[in-house]
Amino acid sequence: GESVGLHLPTLSVQEGDNSIINCAYSNSASDYFIWYKxxxxxxxxxxxDIRSNMDxxxxxxVTVLLNKTVKHLSLQIAATQPGDSAVYFCAEKGLDGATNKLIFGTGTLLAVQP
Amino acid sequence: GAGVSQTPSNKVTEKGKYVELRCDPISGHTALYWYRQSLGQGPEFLIYFQGTGAADDSGLPNDRFFAVRPEGSVSTLKIQRTERGDSAVYLCASSLMPNSPLHFGNGTRLTVT
Known part of the structure; x- marks a missing residue:
């Protein structure tokens, strides 16, 4: 059978539609956020990327929205294309200099239907 | 321009053997990072170099794992007495400065049999 790790959240969209991928981050002290494909x-x-002094x-x-109140990040992709099909990760870190460690979320699989 | 280069792209080794994974960062990038990615998961931090020194090695799982960056450019991740649980994709990234975006290589897929 499949391993637990293969059950990525999946977003399926039609080519040309807009996509919204969501991410809940964990550390309220994080002040720098990045989306990776x-x-x-x-x-x-x-x-x-986006810093915490912006929303x-x-x-x-692409547009990134940051809601620090609820620790939520989203990535909006306009006019989604087949080439956008991939796994998308959000990542967070602090800018306080104490650590340069980037912490990744679990990822969302975006599947674009032609 | 040239991106982060990792060699080999695939490595199969037997349990108990020693392996070395190499990373060539983007020229001029002072910061270098190693991450490990298991299937279906996000990358997990292992170690971060600023120049030649390991500024944060808190992600190394145990003392079988070690990394060096002797001249502040190329880095080698070394794994002793490999175990099957070490099987994963090992990703290297570099950034121009500590708070710049990370640029990743395509990784080395390590399989321990």
Whole structure:
């Protein structure tokens, strides 16, 4: 049978639709957040980051929203394309200099249907 | 330009053997990180170098794991007396400065039989 680790949360969308991927982070002291995209057989690829003094940041076709009150982060992808299919991870860390450790969430599999 | 390079891309070894995994960071990047990723999971932090020194090795699971970066560029992750539970993808990342985004290599898939 399948291993527990293979049961990634999955988001299935139609090509051209907007996608929203959510992440709950754990440490209220974290003040830097990053979204990564990981395709099969490759390392995580940086998408966009945001610091805790902001609640929204936009890139090309992507927007990250940060809600510090409920420790929630989301990634919005506009006009989703088949090439966006991948696992998406949020990651957090503190900027206080005490550690440079980046903590990753468990990931969401985005499946884009043509 | 050249990204983070990891060699080998795949390594199969027998339980109890010693392995070395190599990472070539992006030129000029002062910070280097090792992560381990199991199937279906996010990367887990192992160790972080700033220059030649290990600034944070709190993620190394036990004393069988060791990493070096003698000249502040290339790094080697060394695993002694490998166990089947060490099987995973070992990812290396580098960043220009400590608070810059991390750029990852494609990893070394380690399989311990």
């Amino acid at each position: 990981q395709e099969s057989g490759k390392g995580p690829q940086f998408i966009i 929204k940041r936009q890139g090309q076709r």
